[in-house]
Amino acid sequence: MSRSDMPHNGKGGGRRLSGEEEAILRATKEIVIKFIEMGRCSPASFEEVFSLVYRTIKKTLNNS
Secondary structure: OOHHHOOOOOOOOOOOOOHHHHHHHHHHHHHHHHHHHOOOOOOOOHHHHHHHHHHHHHHHHHHO
16 A cells, blocks of 8 residues: 555645544554564564555455
């Protein structure tokens, strides 16, 4: 997922996040933080891990 695919918080002239998008980003952040704390995510893999977690959460919510 490229940066242009990721929603953002409306700062800098972009669109505002929906409640669901905000919740997905919050959950993704918490999960990736846990991965970092456990040593499962490094600075080199951060972007890939964040994107994978984000897509997985979004897909799970859309399928429920």
